Amino acid sequence: MIDRLSALSGAVGKWFAVLLVLVGTFETVSRHFFNAPTIWAYDSMCMAGGAIYLLGASYTYMKDSHTRVDLLYSRCSDRTKALIDVIGAAVFLFPLMIVMFQMSVTWAIRAWRINEVMFNSFWYPPAAPYRTLFAIGLFLLLLQAAAKFARDLYFLVRNETLD
Amino acid sequence: MIELSPELVAILMLGGVFVLALSGFPIAFVIGSIAFFIGLVTFGTTTTFHILYSRFYDLSLNYPYLAVPLFTFMGVVLQKSGITKELYQRLYEALGSFRGGLLLVTIIFGTILAACLGVIAASVTILALIALSPMVSRGYDRSLAAGTIVASGTLGILIPPSIMLVVYAPQAGLSIGQMFMGAVFPGLILSSLYIVYVVTRCQLNPSLGPPIPAEQMTPFTVDKVGKLLMALVPPVALMVAVLGTIFAGVAPPTEAAAVGSFASILLAVVYGKFSWGMIRDASIETLRVSAFVVLIAALCYAFVGIFMNAGAGDVVAEMILAVPGGRWASFLVIMIIVFMLGMFIEWIGIVFIIVPIFSPILAQLGFDPLWAGMMICINLQMAFQTPPMAMSIFVLKGAAPEEVGLTMGEIIRGVLPFVGIIVFSLILFTLFPEIITWLPAQMIGPSH
Amino acid sequence: ADKITWRSSGHGPASDPSQIYHDMLCKAITKASDGRLTVKPFVGGSIVPAYQELDAVEQGVLQMAYTCPMYNLDKWPAAGLISSRPGCLAGNALRSWFDFAGGADLMNKMMGDSYNAITFPGALSPLPPEVFFHSKVELNSMDDVKGLKARCMGDGGEIFKRLGAATVIIPGGELYEAMQRGTIDAFEYSTLASNWKMHFNEVAKYVYVSPARAPSDPQVFFVNKEAWAALPEDLKELVQGLVARFTQDQHEYLEYESIKAVEEFRAAGNEVRRVPDEIVAALTAEADTFYAEKSEKESPIFKEIYDSMTSYRSAYEAANA
Ligand code: NA
Ligand code: NA
Numbered sequence: 058m059i060d061r062l063s064a065l066s067g068a069v070g071k072w073f074a075v076l077l078v079l080v081g082t083f084e085t086v087s088r089h090f091f092n093a094p095t096i097w098a099y100d101s102m103c104m105a106g107g108a109i110y111l112l113g114a115s116y117t118y119m120k121d122s123h124t125r126v127d128l129l130y131s132r133c134s135d136r137t138k139a140l141i142d143v144i145g146a147a148v149f150l151f152p153l154m155i156v157m158f159q160m161s162v163t164w165a166i167r168a169w170r171i172n173e174v175m176f177n178s179f180w181y182p183p184a185a186p187y188r189t190l191f192a193i194g195l196f197l198l199l200l201q202a203a204a205k206f207a208r209d210l211y212f213l214v215r216n217e218t219l220d
Numbered sequence: 221m222i223e224l225s226p227e228l229v230a231i232l233m234l235g236g237v238f239v240l241a242l243s244g245f246p247i248a249f250v251i252g253s254i255a256f257f258i259g260l261v262t263f264g265t266t267t268t269f270h271i272l273y274s275r276f277y278d279l280s281l282n283y284p285y286l287a288v289p290l291f292t293f294m295g296v297v298l299q300k301s302g303i304t305k306e307l308y309q310r311l312y313e314a315l316g317s318f319r320g321g322l323l324l325v326t327i328i329f330g331t332i333l334a335a336c337l338g339v340i341a342a343s344v345t346i347l348a349l350i351a352l353s354p355m356v357s358r359g360y361d362r363s364l365a366a367g368t369i370v371a372s373g374t375l376g377i378l379i380p381p382s383i384m385l386v387v388y389a390p391q392a393g394l395s396i397g398q399m400f401m402g403a404v405f406p407g408l409i410l411s412s413l414y415i416v417y418v419v420t421r422c423q424l425n426p427s428l429g430p431p432i433p434a435e436q437m438t439p440f441t442v443d444k445v446g447k448l449l450m451a452l453v454p455p456v457a458l459m460v461a462v463l464g465t466i467f468a469g470v471a472p473p474t475e476a477a478a479v480g481s482f483a484s485i486l487l488a489v490v491y492g493k494f495s496w497g498m499i500r501d502a503s504i505e506t507l508r509v510s511a512f513v514v515l516i517a518a519l520c521y522a523f524v525g526i527f528m529n530a531g532a533g534d535v536v537a538e539m540i541l542a543v544p545g546g547r548w549a550s551f552l553v554i555m556i557i558v559f560m561l562g563m564f565i566e567w568i569g570i571v572f573i574i575v576p577i578f579s580p581i582l583a584q585l586g587f588d589p590l591w592a593g594m595m596i597c598i599n600l601q602m603a604f605q606t607p608p609m610a611m612s613i614f615v616l617k618g619a620a621p622e623e624v625g626l627t628m629g630e631i632i633r634g635v636l637p638f639v640g641i642i643v644f645s646l647i648l649f650t651l652f653p654e655i656i657t658w659l660p661a662q663m664i665g666p667s668h
Numbered sequence: 669a670d671k672i673t674w675r676s677s678g679h680g681p682a683s684d685p686s687q688i689y690h691d692m693l694c695k696a697i698t699k700a701s702d703g704r705l706t707v708k709p710f711v712g713g714s715i716v717p718a719y720q721e722l723d724a725v726e727q728g729v730l731q732m733a734y735t736c737p738m739y740n741l742d743k744w745p746a747a748g749l750i751s752s753r754p755g756c757l758a759g760n761a762l763r764s765w766f767d768f769a770g771g772a773d774l775m776n777k778m779m780g781d782s783y784n785a786i787t788f789p790g791a792l793s794p795l796p797p798e799v800f801f802h803s804k805v806e807l808n809s810m811d812d813v814k815g816l817k818a819r820c821m822g823d824g825g826e827i828f829k830r831l832g833a834a835t836v837i838i839p840g841g842e843l844y845e846a847m848q849r850g851t852i853d854a855f856e857y858s859t860l861a862s863n864w865k866m867h868f869n870e871v872a873k874y875v876y877v878s879p880a881r882a883p884s885d886p887q888v889f890f891v892n893k894e895a896w897a898a899l900p901e902d903l904k905e906l907v908q909g910l911v912a913r914f915t916q917d918q919h920e921y922l923e924y925e926s927i928k929a930v931e932e933f934r935a936a937g938n939e940v941r942r943v944p945d946e947i948v949a950a951l952t953a954e955a956d957t958f959y960a961e962k963s964e965k966e967s968p969i970f971k972e973i974y975d976s977m978t979s980y981r982s983a984y985e986a987a988n989a
Binding site: 088106111117122129133153164177188 | 240241242243244245248249250252253256270272273276280281282283285286290293465476477478481482485499502503504506507508510511514516607614615618627628629
């Protein structure tokens with residue numbers, strides 16, 4: 058179920074990659090050939106990039122593609138690996154990412170409340186939608202991490218895989 | 221809150237990364253959490269949470285980092301459309317009995333890429349996507365192939381355009397243009413030394429980079445030359461699209477990357493290799509690669525905030541000022557500190573730490589600021605490849621096609637000789653500083 | 669008495685004069701208070717991301733910061749008024765408005781009671797006028813502005829766009845390369861002195877000067893309310909006095925450096941020129957329209973600050989005609 062959410066997050070997120078390519082190309086052509094630079098391309102591209110990273114975070118976690126320094130890890134048995142992942146998630150992932158999620162919610166609410174804008178350009182787009190997306194991305198990452206945590210724990214205790 | 225001395229914080233944070241990274245848990249979270257816990261102990265919740273979140277959020281909107289998703293996209297399209305596979309096959313045939321030929325091709329390709337891209341992860345990613353499989357599948361030594369990719373991909377941060385030089389120059393009050401010029405010869409010399417190294421090794425031990433088997437050797441025919449040219453055209457056309465866009469001033473590098481991605485799709489269409497599945501694969505792969513790269517970068521960037529807030533940066537300055545033995549001794553210590561910092565933290569943090577501290581000291585000691593700055597940047601370029609905190613190695617590990625199945629150990633073994641080459645080159649540039657300073661001096665307009 | 673430690677950040681980069689003056693001030697406070705108040709200086713971007721210093725002061729991560737009001741446009745549209753915008757007050761006019769004609773109070777009012785940071789008279793350093801444009805092409809009339817591919821930020825960018833320029837958005841760090849490669853023909857950045865340090869003489873032949881585009885890009889010191897309240901009276905006085913002195917010193921120093929920079933740009937083969945009156949007049953007129961329109965749309969504090977600055981500008985000009 059959570060895997061599906063992460064897959065969905067990936068499915069949605071991937072369109073931002075296409076968007077990024079199209080906007081970047083459009084801006085170049087429009088500025089160079091038509092002398093008509095846009096005021097929205099710069100911020101749109103930054104936000105599309107952010108959407109890729111944040112929506113990709115849970116998808117990448119599901120695919121176990123977050124880089125590990127696996128000098129020792131790769132030599133461990135599956136059970137030891139599960140043990141490392143359970144302890145690692147409890148120590149390195151949940152405390153930090155729960156706090157980051159909580160902060161991202163606080164700042165998203167603040168952005169909606171004060172009508173925060175981005176001022177990299179004089180387009181001044183509202184910051185709230187992106188701040189919200191940022192929080193959603195972290196929430197999905199936490200869900201995915203919780204699902205993997207449950208599976209690893211089950212495997213550790215029962216020595217058989219869940220599902 | 222406990223009052224930890226800056227010295228202790230520096231040791232705990234840097235040592236913590238070293239030790240805890242080895243746990244094998246995803247490195248991004250390990251680095252972020254070390255900053256998190258040290259921050260909690262030293263500054264309490266409000267400060268720690270704010271520093272970590274604001275830096276994390278800020279980096280997620282960073283413009284130059286957009287080159288990562290964009291060049292990944294381009295790399296995957298090239299790979300999935302079979303364009304680069306074809307290129308490597310034809311080159312392999314053309315190089316025939318030449319040992320280690322594909323390594324040489326990879327270094328040259330990496331150097332050309334370096335002249336187009338300024339964000340490290342982007343060029344390592346492309347090389348990982350297109351050069352690794354062709355080499356490994358033809359029996360090339362896995363470590364040597366991996367080391368070559370890391371080293372030549374990392375040149376991207378040194379050979380202009382370079383995000384590192386763009387950040388460094390204003391911090392040190394130097395001209396970006398002059399730093400770009402200063403980096404050209406060091407970059408090309410490094411690239412040549414890499415070629416000498418791989419070719420020599422393969423000549424001594426042919427099994428590292430086997431030539432084409434005798435039974436597959438076909439006589440050189442017009443047809444073969446034609447096929448090589450046909451295989452060369454698409455990537456060359458793409459290079460022209462990207463390089464031309466940057467050099468002709470049509471677009472800055474990030475947008476040029478978008479144009480390159482778009483051009484790679486067009487190329488696939490022209491060659492009849494286009495499918496919607498390819499676009500889907502390219503975008504989902506872009507998501508996977510850039511999410512882990514930027515998450516590491518963002519949490520390293522957050523880490524630096526805590527490190528600096530604890531005054532750990534000053535610890536480094538005090539060490540320098542305490543060194544006896546004249547200007548070259550101080551210079552050596554500065555280089556060693558940069559190298560050691562590079563082993564643990566991301567370059568952007570190092571620039572923040574060292575520039576305000578070292579620039580005045582170096583000037584006071586009578587070193588040419590441009591030369592000294594360049595030496596530091598070349599040194600930092602090496603830091604990308606020194607474990608345990610080695611962005612280039614992480615990127616290769618994460619972006620390498622699954623069927624190759626590279627381990628961290630294999631990559632590190634392959635990378636270390638290249639680190640030796642960079643150390644050698646630094647000695648070379650110290651003995652002959654003109655290698656760095658000559659070209660910038662030729663620029664129009666007096667330097668100041 | 670208890671020893672107090674503050675953290676303070678400029679907005680960087682390390683070689684920028686406002687960062688250097690910020691660091692000097694921090695050391696001066698520590699020294700003058702004989703260590704009762706230690707102020708640790710940080711380079712912009714080293715603790716929190718550059719340009720987010722004021723939020724860090726608000727949150728208590730920093731106790732003091734030295735930054736441009738404009739970097740707080742994300743929260744308060746009116747922050748752009750006390751900034752490098754066309755029609756803003758220049759130099760001493762801006763500083764005297766801030767110190768004596770209610771500028772500092774208006775700024776505190778803009779930030780609001782619930783925002784945990786304040787500023788005070790003496791905290792604003794008015795920079796000399798920014799360079800109008802560094803340009804590869806001559807600007808003789810409005811025809812040259814129309815279609816000009818120029819990098820402009822802030823409200824000035826919007827105003828130039830209305831005047832027909834093709835305004836491009838590029839981060840400061842990428843300007844040098846963008847000019848060298850011809851992505852843009854002209855750009856605005858900072859003062860003559862800063863721009864000389866950025867080596868922009870290498871990428872553009874013409875240096876156009878006029879206070880019309882950005883009469884002054886002020887830098888302002890902000891302090892955390894609680895940290896300020898916790899300071900003994902004598903230390904408050906000491907801090908305020910030193911802040912006032914260093915902001916004024918920096919202003920005078922940069923005036924002097926900008927004058928020197930003109931000679932340096934010329935010696936480097938650049939042509940330093942006055943912007944033609946036609947362009948100045950068009951820009952000023954468009955800016956007045958733009959801000960008048962905006963005053964009607966934004967929250968009341970925007971109009972209050974705008975009107976205060978505009979009437980002070982007339983009064984100042986009348987007195988200094
Ligand atoms: Na490069
Ligand atoms: Na390293």
